[in-house]
Amino acid sequence: MMRTILIAAALLASGTAAAEIKSETSCYFGDSGPGSKVHLSLAVRIYTDTENGKEIGAFAQYNGGKTSIPLVFVKYVPTDTDEPGLGNYELTRVEVVDQKVTGVYVFVQTGAGIRQGRYVTYKSARYPKPILLQKGYEEDPSCKFNE
16 A cells, blocks of 8 residues: 555656656664663655655654654755755654654754764654654664565
């Protein structure tokens, strides 16, 4: 079902059936809060139409869970103020479960794209405290995207 939705979105976004779609998975790690013993790993898969460079879909999955959470692009804000062209930004996506927005993800890149300057803040609609997840290595065995 998810693949059908993704393919339909790709066709609508590109206007042609010949568009190439790139899939990229990123991993983020953190704790569910101060003093928490719950370690989180988040895999985010982003699908992009390579012809026009536009995102056509994204999904998140925690700790190698069996289900993916659809993420909907909201906005992109470049944050290069002093030295343009470094590629720093804030990108906001919302998670949608049962046709309701259940959380907000803000993906941040600072430091001209170095791994230490990439992180995500997640804020659930149910819990007021945001969770900070740092960019990790895709090879980490605890970060898997199950399909």
